[in-house]
Amino acid sequence: MRPSVNFVRGLRFRLTVSYLLLFTGLLVAIGFYFRHRLQVQTEGDVRAVLEEVWGEAKGYLRIENQRPIWTADPDDPEDQHIVDRLRYVILLTDANGNVLLDSPTYETIGIDSPAEIRRIMALKEPEVHIRPDASGTPYIIKAGALPGERRDRYFLAIGRSLGDSQRTVASFTRDYLLSLLAIIPLTGLLGWALAGRAIRPVNQVAQAAQKITGSNLSLQIPLRGAGDELDHLIESFNHMTARLQDSFEQIRRFSTDVSHELRTPLTAIRGQLEVALFTAQTPDQYRDAMVNALEDVEQLSSIVRALLLLSQAESGQLALQKTSLELGEVAEDIVDQFQIPAEEKCVRLTANIEPGLRISADRVQLERLFSNLLSNAIKYTPAGGAVQVRVRRDDQRNWARIEIEDSGVGIPEENLPHIFDRFYRVRNPQINRIEGLGLGLSFVAWIVKAHGGQIDVSSKVGVGTRFTVRLPAGPVILKPTNEQETAVEPQRL
Ligand code: ADP
Numbered sequence: 188m189r190p191s192v193n194f195v196r197g198l199r200f201r202l203t204v205s206y207l208l209l210f211t212g213l214l215v216a217i218g219f220y221f222r223h224r225l226q227v228q229t230e231g232d233v234r235a236v237l238e239e240v241w242g243e244a245k246g247y248l249r250i251e252n253q254r255p256i257w258t259a260d261p262d263d264p265e266d267q268h269i270v271d272r273l274r275y276v277i278l279l280t281d282a283n284g285n286v287l288l289d290s291p292t293y294e295t296i297g298i299d300s301p302a303e304i305r306r307i308m309a310l311k312e313p314e315v316h317i318r319p320d321a322s323g324t325p326y327i328i329k330a331g332a333l334p335g336e337r338r339d340r341y342f343l344a345i346g347r348s349l350g351d352s353q354r355t356v357a358s359f360t361r362d363y364l365l366s367l368l369a370i371i372p373l374t375g376l377l378g379w380a381l382a383g384r385a386i387r388p389v390n391q392v393a394q395a396a397q398k399i400t401g402s403n404l405s406l407q408i409p410l411r412g413a414g415d416e417l418d419h420l421i422e423s424f425n426h427m428t429a430r431l432q433d434s435f436e437q438i439r440r441f442s443t444d445v446s447h448e449l450r451t452p453l454t455a456i457r458g459q460l461e462v463a464l465f466t467a468q469t470p471d472q473y474r475d476a477m478v479n480a481l482e483d484v485e486q487l488s489s490i491v492r493a494l495l496l497l498s499q500a501e502s503g504q505l506a507l508q509k510t511s512l513e514l515g516e517v518a519e520d521i522v523d524q525f526q527i528p529a530e531e532k533c534v535r536l537t538a539n540i541e542p543g544l545r546i547s548a549d550r551v552q553l554e555r556l557f558s559n560l561l562s563n564a565i566k567y568t569p570a571g572g573a574v575q576v577r578v579r580r581d582d583q584r585n586w587a588r589i590e591i592e593d594s595g596v597g598i599p600e601e602n603l604p605h606i607f608d609r610f611y612r613v614r615n616p617q618i619n620r621i622e623g624l625g626l627g628l629s630f631v632a633w634i635v636k637a638h639g640g641q642i643d644v645s646s647k648v649g650v651g652t653r654f655t656v657r658l659p660a661g662p663v664i665l666k667p668t669n670e671q672e673t674a675v676e677p678q679r680l
Contacts, residue, residue: 198389202382207375214370218363225359229352233327234315237347241313241329243269248279248333250341255279255288276326276346279333280304287341295320296346299330304342308332317349324350388417392424404432444610448490448624452483459483493626497609500633507549507637514587514660515540517550518578521557525565533570534593536561541579546587546660552634559627560591560654566621567652568595580660586640587660590653597648606644607632631656 194200247270249256259266276296279288284301296318299307307314313331320326330344388411395408407425410418463476499505522538529536557576564574572594581588596617598606605611610625635642639659646652 198386199379199382202385203375203378206378206382207371210374210378211367211371214367218360218367222356222360222363226352226356229355230327230349233347233349233352237315237327237329237345240273240345240347244273244277244343244345245333247273248343250279250287250333250339253281253287273345276328276348278330278342278344280342282308282340282342284342292320292326293344293346295322296326296328299342299344308340308342318346324348325353388421392421396424399428404428404435441609445494448610449487452487452490455483456480456487490624490626493624493630497626497630497633500630500637507552509547509549511545512548512550512553513542514544514546514548514553514589514658515542515578517553518557518576518589521554521561522576525558525561528562529565529574532565532568534565534568535573536565536576537573538576539578540576544578544580544587544660546658548638548658552637556631556634556656557589557591559631560656563627564591564593564595564652564654566623568593572651581657585660586657589656589658592651592653594651597650597652598644598646599648600646603644603646607642 247257247259247266249258257270259270261267274290276292277288277290278286278293278298280286280299282305284299284304286298289298307330310331313329315327315329317325317327326346326348328344328346330342333341333343392408395406399406406428408421410421412418459476459480463473463480467473467476496505518540519538522536526536561574561576568574574591574593577588577590577592579588580586596615598613599615602611602613606613607628608625609629611628612623612625632642635656635658641657643655644652645655
């Protein structure tokens with residue numbers, strides 16, 4: 188079943204919204220910047236014209252007997268145009284604020300008060316300021332003192348409308364906002380399409396993952412060949428399913444093996460009990476049947492014990508209790524313990540042990556490793572054969588090397604890759620009578636792996652088998668004759 192994705196919290200929606208917000212923010216910022224530039228530019232143009240007009244006023248305006256006189260040639264249309272331009276927004280007063288000349292437009296802006304006129308006339312330079320008229324249109328006004336006849340001074344103010352500039356900016360703003368209104372939804376659609384395209388492979392991965400069950404773990408998601416993060420994700424996902432498939436396969440094989448292994452003694456027990464029930468008549472016959480059944484029960488419980496231990500080990504419940512051990516001592520103890528079984532089978536068991544080799548290991552598991560390998564060596568070596576145990580420092584100085592070699596039946600080459608598998612036993616008429624569960628070497632392999640070591644096997648049918656275990660060793664411990672220990676740092680690889 189496909190899990191429902193919350194639309195608003197979905198990746199596609201969030202990507203689109205982020206993209207849209209970013210894009211809108213960027214467009215608004217760009218709009219503000221150009222609007223400001225336009226305002227500065229158009230206002231600058233008006234100021235430039237005002238400066239021009241101010242200069243012309245000084246040339247064309249004369250005041251005689253408190254009366255303004257325009258000195259323009261009435262027959263020159265250009266002069267007339269200049270004067271008309273001058274007279275559009277103008278105020279001329281004497282030093283006391285008595286109006287000598289003003290234009291209707293200036294009146295709507297408001298005639299300056301005498302106090303204001305005196306303040307401006309006291310300034311060294313003319314003043315420029317912006318004031319609105321009655322309808323709210325802003326005017327830029329330049330005002331200052333104008334020298335007149337006989338040291339009289341007059342107040343002149345000339346203005347230009349900023350209305351056009353304001354209208355240009357307003358129309359730009361309106362057009363820009365309108366185009367934004369059209370662009371933003373289109374951008375949203377584009378973002379939605381792009382986000383959909385970007386997350387399509389993610390959805391494919393999700394759909395493929397949903398199709399995977401325990402029975403079709405071999406399913407692989409095809410790579411897109413883009414070499415991007417998504418391909419990397421798909422690759423990791425495919426590796427994960429491959430690993431899962433391995434584990435599932437192992438579990439499947441394990442449960443088949445377990446049921447098969449348990450069925451054999453159970454069938455035997457059942458047979459013996461049926462024989463006892465239906466055919467036994469004397470107490471001795473009953474006893475025999477019971478003894479046989481008990482032997483099989485014993486085999487059953489040892490299988491279950493071994494399985495339990497192995498599953499604890501492999502699921503990580505069997506924690507290693509590592510201590511610093513003298514490997515040679517552990518090996519010697521075990522070899523001593525196996526002397527009697529070896530003698531009983533007429534197998535010569537010898538040891539060649541290099542002293543003073545310390546490793547950090549779990550003693551119980553290390554003893555189990557030696558026991559399993561040694562008991563196999565003795566078990567699969569016919570009478571008259573030999574088993575040799577060698578413990579020494581490996582050629583790679585910070586590894587310890589354990590070799591257990593026998594002159595036994597050997598293992599056929601085709602069986603070698605499987606001997607560490609659970610329940611795997613070589614089917615061979617020569618050794619079919621030899622008892623075993625096929626679990627010992629699996630456990631040995633786990634112990635070696637848990638200690639960070641390696642195990643190898645070489646064997647030749649009819650000649651013998653050699654197991655080589657390499658374990659990481661501690662610092663080199665030299666044991667001089669006075670029994671004092673000196674630690675030397677291991678050589679780094
Ligand atoms: P088992 O309980 O059968 O000995 P193991 O897991 O210890 O189980 O060994 C798996 C198989 O590997 C054995 O059944 C045997 O066929 C083979 N094997 C192990 N050790 C030796 C050996 N030293 N010589 C010959 N065959 C061996």
